[in-house]
Amino acid sequence: xxxxxxxxxxxxxxxxxxxxxxxxxxxxxxxxxxxxxxxxxxxxxxxxxxxxxxxxxxxxxxxxxxxxxxxxxxxxxxxxxxxxxxxxxxxxxxxxxxxxxxxxxxxxxxxxxxxxxxxxxxxxxxxxxxxxxxxxxxxxxxxxxxxxxxxxxxxxxxxxxxxxxxxxxxxxxxxxxxxxxxxxxxxxxxxxxxxxxxxxxxxxxxxxxxxxxxxxxxxxxxxxxxxxxxxxxxxxxxxxxxxxxxxxxxxxxxxxxxxxxxxxxxxxxxxxxxxxxxxxxxxxxxxxxxxxxxxxxxxxxxxxxxxxxxxxxxxxxxxxxxxxxxxxxxxxxxxxxxxxxx
Amino acid sequence: xxxxxxxxxxxxxxxxxxxxxxxxxxxxxxxxxxxxxxxxxxxxxxxxxxxxxxxxxxxxxxxxxxxxxxxxxxxxxxxxxxxxxxxxxxxxxxxxxxxxxxxxxxxxxxxxxxxxxxxxxxxxxxxxxxxxxxxxxxxxxxxxxxxxxxxxxxxxxxxxxxxxxxxxxxxxxxxxxxxxxxxxxxxxxxxxxxxxxxxxxxxxxxxxxxxxxxxxxxxxxxxxxxxxxxxxxxxxxxxxxxxxxxxxxxxxxxxxxxxxxxxxxxxxxxxxxxxxxxxxxxxxxxxxxxxxxxxxxxxxxxxxxxxxxxxxxxxxxxxxx
Numbered sequence: 131x132x133x134x135x136x137x138x139x140x141x142x143x144x145x146x147x148x149x150x151x152x153x154x155x156x157x158x159x160x161x162x163x164x165x166x167x168x169x170x171x172x173x174x175x176x177x178x179x180x181x182x183x184x185x186x187x188x189x190x191x192x193x194x195x196x197x198x199x200x201x202x203x204x205x206x207x208x209x210x211x212x213x214x215x216x217x218x219x220x221x222x223x224x225x226x227x228x229x230x231x232x233x234x235x236x237x238x239x240x241x242x243x244x245x246x247x248x249x250x251x252x253x254x255x256x257x258x259x260x261x262x263x264x265x266x267x268x269x270x271x272x273x274x275x276x277x278x279x280x281x282x283x284x285x286x287x288x289x290x291x292x293x294x295x296x297x298x299x300x301x302x303x304x305x306x307x308x309x310x311x312x313x314x315x316x317x318x319x320x321x322x323x324x325x326x327x328x329x330x331x332x333x334x335x336x337x338x339x340x341x342x343x344x345x346x347x348x349x350x351x352x353x354x355x356x357x358x359x360x361x362x363x364x365x366x367x368x369x370x371x372x373x374x375x376x377x378x379x380x381x382x383x384x385x386x387x388x389x390x391x392x393x394x395x396x397x398x399x400x401x402x403x404x405x406x407x408x409x410x411x412x413x414x415x416x417x418x419x420x421x422x423x424x425x426x427x428x429x430x431x432x433x434x435x436x437x438x439x440x441x442x443x444x445x446x447x448x449x450x451x452x453x454x455x456x457x458x459x460x461x462x463x464x465x466x467x468x469x470x471x472x
Numbered sequence: 473x474x475x476x477x478x479x480x481x482x483x484x485x486x487x488x489x490x491x492x493x494x495x496x497x498x499x500x501x502x503x504x505x506x507x508x509x510x511x512x513x514x515x516x517x518x519x520x521x522x523x524x525x526x527x528x529x530x531x532x533x534x535x536x537x538x539x540x541x542x543x544x545x546x547x548x549x550x551x552x553x554x555x556x557x558x559x560x561x562x563x564x565x566x567x568x569x570x571x572x573x574x575x576x577x578x579x580x581x582x583x584x585x586x587x588x589x590x591x592x593x594x595x596x597x598x599x600x601x602x603x604x605x606x607x608x609x610x611x612x613x614x615x616x617x618x619x620x621x622x623x624x625x626x627x628x629x630x631x632x633x634x635x636x637x638x639x640x641x642x643x644x645x646x647x648x649x650x651x652x653x654x655x656x657x658x659x660x661x662x663x664x665x666x667x668x669x670x671x672x673x674x675x676x677x678x679x680x681x682x683x684x685x686x687x688x689x690x691x692x693x694x695x696x697x698x699x700x701x702x703x704x705x706x707x708x709x710x711x712x713x714x715x716x717x718x719x720x721x722x723x724x725x726x727x728x729x730x731x732x733x734x735x736x737x738x739x740x741x742x743x744x745x746x747x748x749x750x751x752x753x754x755x756x757x758x759x760x761x762x763x764x765x766x767x768x769x770x771x772x773x774x775x776x777x778x779x780x781x782x783x784x785x786x787x788x789x790x791x792x793x
Contacts, residue, residue: 207631210600214598
């Protein structure tokens with residue numbers, strides 16, 4: 131056990147799985163980097179933010195494949211390789227680039243098994259970074275996990291910390307279905323204790339990062355950290371919160387969410403993705419349908435506005451959920467007064 | 473050219489099977505009993521069969537929405553295909569894929585595909601599997617002149633070259649992408665495209681089984697030897713519409729009749745092998761009769777087969793969820 135960053139935890143998961151299983155390969159734009167350059171230096175980048183650094187040096191060009199900047203062909207190739215015996219981990223760099231290769235994910239990899247009557251396995255992982263907070267503007271900041279969650283046949287992972295990232299990525303690589311693994315780019319330098327050895331975290335089992343009596347907060351990815359910051363502050367004001375990290379949006383641990391709402395009677399959902407048809411909307415529908423009688427207050431969603439992600443810091447901060455907005459939402463549900471119908 | 477007698481018989485049977493399968497679907501579809509969309513491969517049989525006669529189950533192909541011919545050529549079982557097209561639980565995809573998604577990975581058939589340009593990237597991946605798993609296999613992407621314009625296809629020509637993959641890109645050029653002629657929609661030439669990526673280009677007459685068999689053999693041998701991808705451009709005529717029900721008002725009267733009269737691959741095959749003394753008419757007639765029976769019984773079985781159960785709706789979305 132030692133302190134490791136989110137970046138190191140992901141790198142270690144890839145390294146351990148590549149050592150364990152020769153069928154695991156990685157591919158993507160500049161996952162090594164430097165090939166064909168004038169200096170002759172390879173493994174120059176190890177991913178645009180250094181997440182795959184050193185893997186080319188350890189595993190070589192057959193298993194760490196740099197690609198041209200052509201997402202449709204190499205994401206499709208990853209799907210085809212997965213259906214024919216390899217276990218590729220393809221890096222899409224920024225998840226926003228899915229616009230260039232959605233067909234290969236949505237119409238091909240996700241649907242093989244169903245369309246082919248259960249006779250295909252597609253053990254594919256697509257890693258991509260997502261999220262706002264770096265002034266990366268509208269085409270490099272989206273939180274597109276609802277888009278993938280919408281598609282039957284895909285599993286979608288949104289790890290909230292270094293420990294979570296390592297265990298969930300190893301699980302993803304060993305999984306026999308296509309998995310979209312989304313890393314929050316603002317978290318790459320976050321550190322915590324992470325075991326050195328391999329471990330897996332099962333999909334569809336939410337993590338309760340804290341338990342309380344008054345309000346249930348469901349949050350995804352980086353929002354888990356912000357929800358806990360808000361909950362710390364609220365605790366000092368006498369409001370105790372449960373914070374649920376679902377870990378995966380597909381499958382979704384519905385039971386844990388419904389159980390916690392049954393206990394607290396109040397629900398706040400924190401979701402960094404665009405507000406229409408996002409996870410907050412999905413969970414709101416779930417709770418309205420399955421736990422309506424348990425609610426003591428309307429569900430509150432802490433979500434961005436229905437706009438592209440803006441560039442300027444002042445606007446990006448306004449756009450994003452933060453601890454203060456979460457705190458305000460929790461107080462609002464606590465202060466809700468039930469008015470009896472006349 | 474030396475072709476084993478066994479290969480000749482098997483290839484003729486495959487071409488005849490495709491022809492009868494498709495002609496029967498043309499008739500049955502008109503009765504309204506077949507759900508969904510059906511796209512027929514009639515007239516193009518020698519292409520799929522000529523290419524696949526050079527492949528084994530260890531090799532992988534991807535197809536198009538005009539996929540029945542490629543499936544049969546690659547050895548997918550005919551009665552299972554027929555049942556699939558009727559949406560029955562005995563279909564090769566248990567009635568959940570239909571005409572556009574017939575697949576059989578045990579035969580190296582990674583699916584017909586409802587998406588134009590869907591296959592070429594997948595075949596880059598299948599070729600990567602063959603290369604890294606060192607199983608001597610090659611991948612063949614069948615696609616049409618319409619799909620030759622898709623970005624995914626052009627990206628795949630680049631990726632396969634950059635990664636030096638054992639892929640053969642087979643452009644089945646029937647002159648139409650849906651209802652639009654390739655003289656309108658395809659800029660430049662397939663040859664110039666291949667050369668633009670530094671890839672060997674070969675072409676052949678798709679109504680001549682022997683031309684396809686030989687040219688594809690060279691292309692596949694090149695890929696199998698680890699020398700990188702090849703483009704094989706096959707010139708064809710489509711005998712029916714883009715889909716069944718297409719009135720083909722965009723084609724001049726006589727175009728299809730001429731193709732049938734002068735470029736029927738089955739007739740050309742028969743003429744060639746009998747004149748050369750390779751096979752007897754009676755042998756071919758026996759195959760024709762056997763295929764007629766096989767198609768007839770596959771239709772009878774498909775019509776009688778059980779429908780999928782309600783529980784099948786939820787099955788096989790995931791391996792585990």
